[in-house]
Amino acid sequence: xxxxxxxxxxxxxxxxxxxxxxxxxxxxxxxxxxxxxxxxxxxxxxxxxxxxxxxxxxxxxxxxxxxxxxxxxxxxxxxxxxxxxxxxxxxxxxxxxxxxxxxxxxxxxxxxxxxxxxxxxxxxxxxxxxxxxxxxxxxxxxxxxxxxxxxxxxxxxxxxxxxxxxxxxxxxxxxxxxxxxxxxxxxxx
Amino acid sequence: xxxxxxxxxxxxxxxxxxxxxxxxxxxxxxxxxxxxxxxxxxxxxxxxxxxxxxxxxxxxxxxxxxxxxxxxxxxxxxxxxxxxxxxxxxxxxxxxxxxxxxxxxxxxxxxxxxxxxxxxxxxxxxxxxxxxxxxxxxxxxxxxxxxxxxxxxxxxxxxxxxxxxxxxxxxxxxxxxxxxxxxxxxxxxxxxxxxxxxxxxxxxxxxxxxxxxxxxxxxxxxxxxxxxxxxxxxxxxxxxxxxxxxxxxxxxxxxxxxxxxxxxxxxxxxxxxxxxxxxxxxxxxxxxxxxxxxxxxxxxxxxxxxxxxxxxxxxxxxxxxxxxxxxxxxxxxxxxxxxxxxxxxxxxxxxxxxxxxxxxxxxxxxxxxxxxxxxxxxxxxxxxxxxxxxxxxxxxxxxxxxxxxxxxxxxxxxxxxxxxxxxxxxxxxxxxxxxxxxxxxxxxxxxxxxxxxxxxxxxxxxxxxxxxxxxxxxxxxxxxxxxxxxxxxxxxxx
Numbered sequence: 001x002x003x004x005x006x007x008x009x010x011x012x013x014x015x016x017x018x019x020x021x022x023x024x025x026x027x028x029x030x031x032x033x034x035x036x037x038x039x040x041x042x043x044x045x046x047x048x049x050x051x052x053x054x055x056x057x058x059x060x061x062x063x064x065x066x067x068x069x070x071x072x073x074x075x076x077x078x079x080x081x082x083x084x085x086x087x088x089x090x091x092x093x094x095x096x097x098x099x100x101x102x103x104x105x106x107x108x109x110x111x112x113x114x115x116x117x118x119x120x121x122x123x124x125x126x127x128x129x130x131x132x133x134x135x136x137x138x139x140x141x142x143x144x145x146x147x148x149x150x151x152x153x154x155x156x157x158x159x160x161x162x163x164x165x166x167x168x169x170x171x172x173x174x175x176x177x178x179x180x181x182x183x184x185x186x187x188x189x
Numbered sequence: 190x191x192x193x194x195x196x197x198x199x200x201x202x203x204x205x206x207x208x209x210x211x212x213x214x215x216x217x218x219x220x221x222x223x224x225x226x227x228x229x230x231x232x233x234x235x236x237x238x239x240x241x242x243x244x245x246x247x248x249x250x251x252x253x254x255x256x257x258x259x260x261x262x263x264x265x266x267x268x269x270x271x272x273x274x275x276x277x278x279x280x281x282x283x284x285x286x287x288x289x290x291x292x293x294x295x296x297x298x299x300x301x302x303x304x305x306x307x308x309x310x311x312x313x314x315x316x317x318x319x320x321x322x323x324x325x326x327x328x329x330x331x332x333x334x335x336x337x338x339x340x341x342x343x344x345x346x347x348x349x350x351x352x353x354x355x356x357x358x359x360x361x362x363x364x365x366x367x368x369x370x371x372x373x374x375x376x377x378x379x380x381x382x383x384x385x386x387x388x389x390x391x392x393x394x395x396x397x398x399x400x401x402x403x404x405x406x407x408x409x410x411x412x413x414x415x416x417x418x419x420x421x422x423x424x425x426x427x428x429x430x431x432x433x434x435x436x437x438x439x440x441x442x443x444x445x446x447x448x449x450x451x452x453x454x455x456x457x458x459x460x461x462x463x464x465x466x467x468x469x470x471x472x473x474x475x476x477x478x479x480x481x482x483x484x485x486x487x488x489x490x491x492x493x494x495x496x497x498x499x500x501x502x503x504x505x506x507x508x509x510x511x512x513x514x515x516x517x518x519x520x521x522x523x524x525x526x527x528x529x530x531x532x533x534x535x536x537x538x539x540x541x542x543x544x545x546x547x548x549x550x551x552x553x554x555x556x557x558x559x560x561x562x563x564x565x566x567x568x569x570x571x572x573x574x575x576x577x578x579x580x581x582x583x584x585x586x587x588x589x590x591x592x593x594x595x596x597x598x599x600x601x602x603x604x605x606x607x608x609x610x611x612x613x614x615x616x617x618x619x620x621x622x623x624x625x626x627x628x629x630x631x632x633x634x635x636x637x638x639x640x641x642x643x644x645x646x647x648x649x650x651x652x653x654x655x656x657x658x659x660x661x662x663x664x665x666x667x668x669x670x671x672x673x674x675x676x677x678x679x680x681x682x683x
Contacts (some may be wrong), residue, residue, distance in 0.1 A: 026290055034622055038365060044374055055382040063651045067644045069384035073375055076368050083361050083368075109418045112467075116417050117614065120410070120589055124610050127593070127603050140586055147417065147582035168583055176590040180245075189597055 034087050039084030046077035112150065119143045132188040133177035140169035192329055203553050207252065216253045217554070220260020221561045228268030228275065229573050230584070235265035235504075236282050236408045239524040241591045243401045244598030247531040252416035256554055258528055262521055264565065266464065266504050267311030270497050271570055273557050274303040283464030283500040286472040290485065290492035297488050305432035306490055307499045308566045309439065310446070310497035315559045317450050318505030318530060319552045326513075326541075327546060333513040333538040337648035339657050341514065343666040345639040348460030348516055350673045361677035362624045370632020371639065373398050380641050393604040400527050401599035403633055405571045406612025407626050408520070409592040414617040429530050432570050438490045444474050446492050446498050453499030457506025460516045464503045471499030505555070512548065516635055518629045 052070035059067055122138045144165045149158075181188050207213055229237035238261045246254035269281030274291030287307060294303035336344070349371065376387045377397025388394040439446075442509025449471040456467035475495030485492050506576045507518025508525075515537040517523035529536055534544055541548060596609035616626055650657040657663070 016245075041369075052386055053384055055384060057382060059648075059651065062646060067381070067645045069382060069386055072640045072643060073372060073386070080365060080368055083365050086361055109668055111381060113418050113617075116378040116414060120413075120613075123589075124603070124606050127597070127606055136590055140590070143586045143589075144582055147586075151231065170328055172587050172590060174596055176587070180591075180594060188594075188599065189603065 022125065035084050035087030035089075038083075038087055039081055042077050042080035042084050044071060045080065049073035107151075112147075115146055117180055119146070127189045133173055136177045137169055137173035140172045141166060144169060194348050196326065196541050196545065196548050197323060199457075199549045200553070203507070203546055203549040207550065207557065208551050210252065213252055213256050216249075216256040217260045217557055217561055218565075220257040221264040221565050224261040224264025224266075224562070224566050225268050225569055227266035229272045230579070234408070234412070235262050236404075236520045236524055237412055237588070238265055239400075239521060239528070240404045240408045241588070241595050243524065243528055243531070244403065244595035246281035246528050248598075251532050252550070254528065254532055256524060256558075257550065259551070259554045260558045260561070261524065262504065263315055263501075263555060264562045266501050267308070267315070267497075267519070267559070267562045268566055270311065270493070270500070271304050271566065271573060272617075274300065274307055274493075275573065281464075283468050283503075284496070286468040286496035287493055287500075289472070289496075290489045293486060294488035294490075294493070299488065301431060301433050302435065302438075302490075302535075303488075303493060304570050305439070306493045307497050308432055308563055308570070309434040309503045310494045311391075311566075312559050312563050313446060314450060314453060314498035314501030315505055315555060316500035317446075318454055319555050321454060322505060322508060323452070323548070323552055326509075329509055329513045329540060330541055336514065337660070338540060338642040338649065338658055340662050340666075342639055342642040342646060343663055343670075344460070344510075344514060345516060345635045345642070347666050347670060347673075348510075348631055348635065349628060350670055351459055352631050353625075354676070356672055359623070361629045362622075364676060366619065366624045367628030369631045370629035370634075371402070371636040372632075373629075374633050374636020375596055375640060380637060381644050393602065398633070399596075399600050399605045399608055400633060402533075402596040402605045402609040403612045404524060404527065404630065405592045406609040406614075407616040407630060408524075409588060409595075410613025411616025411620060411626070413592070414590045414613065415620050416581050417585050432567060442491055442494050445478070445494055448474060448478065449495045449498035450468035450502045453502030454506035456499070457503030457518050458509050460510050460518055463499050464507075464519060464521070467503030468496040468500040468587060469508075471495045477583060508551070512540055512551075515638065517631060520630050523630050526634065579679065 001125055049070040052068075052073075055068055058064055065071060119139065119142060123135065145162065148161060148165060177188060223238060227235060239258055242257055242261065246258055249257070265281060266283060269284030270287035270291060273284040273287040274295050277288050277292035277661075291307060294300070349367040350364065353365075353367045354360040372387075372396075376394055377385070378395055379386055383393060445482065452471040452474055453464075453467045455463070456470055461676065472485075472492055472495050475491050476482055479485065479491050481489065481491070502521065504521055505644070507522040510516045510518045511522045511526050513536075515526065515535075517526045525537055534547065553591070564576045592609060592613075593606055596606045599605060616629075619626055646657055647654065658667075
């Protein structure tokens with residue numbers, strides 16, 4: 001297997017546009033970064049496993065090592081580290097370069113996900129602080145409005161669209177905060 | 190011989206008890222209709238549907254909880270192929286192979302037949318699978334009873350290895366996901382010597398990571414993020430009318446049906462692999478043995494039957510390791526297993542001794558759910574197009590709300606909901622980077638089992654450790670593990 005320290009012209013076809021080659025190299029670097037992250041996770045698990053307290057009941061010799069609470073996690077962490085290195089090295093092979101796509105990341109998708117994640121995080125963090133039914137109502141109104149208004153074609157009838165969203169959000173909030181908890185005798189936060 | 194089938198003595202009693210219970214029928218209808226909606230809507234799936242109900246099932250009587258879950262499972266597995274046939278997008282991952290011929294058949298103007306074959310194949314796969322399980326269960330449980338700690342540990346390891354190998358085109362990613370799941374399972378108080386592991390001083394983490402919250406995050410919230418990442422893009426064509434399943438077609442495909450049933454059961458039996466592999470495996474087999482290979486991909490009834498029978502029989506086959514060893518055969522069975530633990534059952538070799546009649550109860554519920562699914566699918570499939578028109582921007586926030594409520598219901602702590610969100614982010618990132626989620630779920634469920642059995646095995650064999658490595662089943666599994674590892678590495682290189 002040939003490993004390439006960089007991505008020489010011999011691997012990427014000459015007829016690819018400069019932009020496509022740039023995206024491909026970025027993708028390869030992203031895959032390598034993934035390998036680095038996995039390796040770091042492995043080292044973190046290894047460190048925390050080694051630092052675990054010893055068992056209260058001790059055994060003599062090798063058995064004392066094997067039955068420790070930290071033994072299996074230590075072995076698992078070593079395996080993750082090895083796999084992490086394998087990911088880093090394998091992303092330099094011709095097969096990995098071929099596998100890397102030349103699609104550009106969708107900025108719109110990234111913003112949409114960040115917004116949904118942020119709103120859901122705020123929803124979770126405010127649980128128990130704000131009344132659950134009100135919180136759920138605001139969550140549904142805001143998130144559905146964001147998703148709906150990020151599409152095209154709403155400007156001409158935004159009032160009716162917004163009223164529809166409010167009505168749907170009230171229905172959803174009633175289901176999540178009242179109907180289901182009532183049916184299941186569940187205490188809401 | 191008769192003694193081995195003593196579990197079947199409970200069958201008449203369970204049939205009478207279950208079919209004469211109106212609340213049970215009501216709960217089954219709710220489960221089947223929910224499962225139908227989940228199955229036909231792309232982006233949802235039986236794992237998400239069942240995970241959403243986890244926070245609910247242990248609050249209702251056991252029979253009703255089982256009926257709800259089994260209704261969702263059977264119905265969603267059986268209806269993913271309907272959407273696959275109508276709009277060329279599988280309603281569930283397990284229906285992906287049905288797209289090949291189902292949609293092609295619809296384009297030829299035979300949409301009713303495509304949907305009818307899907308409904309029939311799903312029903313027959315489940316019914317025959319259940320009958321097969323009832324016949325072979327004594328052998329399975331008697332083998333499982335012979336399993337010692339070492340064998341259970343090796344079987345768990347085998348499950349993680351093969352799940353990782355088969356659930357991703359890069360086995361290393363599958364194995365990494367599985368190992369991380371094993372690690373997450375070990376957070377909390379160690380079961381052998383009560384040592385706190387990876388709690389970082391947090392009182393909340395002493396109890397470990399709530400499995401319900403983690404599953405809701407990995408399957409529910411992560412899917413919400415993943416679906417909302419893209420704007421809804423599939424075009425919806427007209428509905429198909431009342432489904433039909435020509436008897437002549439079915440008669441011509443009896444050997445195909447039996448082969449697909451066995452292929453599905455076999456793949457389902459392997460821990461962690463799941464229905465999405467079973468449908469392709471069976472489709473491939475059907476194509477190899479077909480006398481009309483050229484028709485595959487162009488509207489072949491053989492292809493639809495092979496994919497759907499295997500898809501449904503694999504979810505039944507996955508019950509075998511789940512009930513006999515406590516090791517789930519698929520992600521959906523993992524949720525089912527989690528629910529059984531919550532309801533007070535102890536899946537494993539002693540399940541039939543601790544809870545006699547439970548296998549018959551589950552089997553009867555599966556059969557009832559199947560017949561109900563056929564009826565509901567037949568009645569609702571002409572109107573399925575309306576379900577498919579529900580925009581994701583309405584549906585996904587509602588699912589997120591259900592996930593929050595479900596996570597809250599499992600622990601009544603905001604911390605549990607935070608765990609759900611964290612696993613939602615983990616699951617989303619995994620999906621973006623093509624890491625399969627199923628091995629992580631398997632790891633989460635069997636991590637503690639693996640650790641406990643490993644350490645107990647060595648304590649038992651402390652005076653002659655080599656005796657442990659020489660146990661016959663252990664030798665076979667170790668050889669298989671080495672072969673799997675080498676094959677997995679070879680796949681990476683290609």
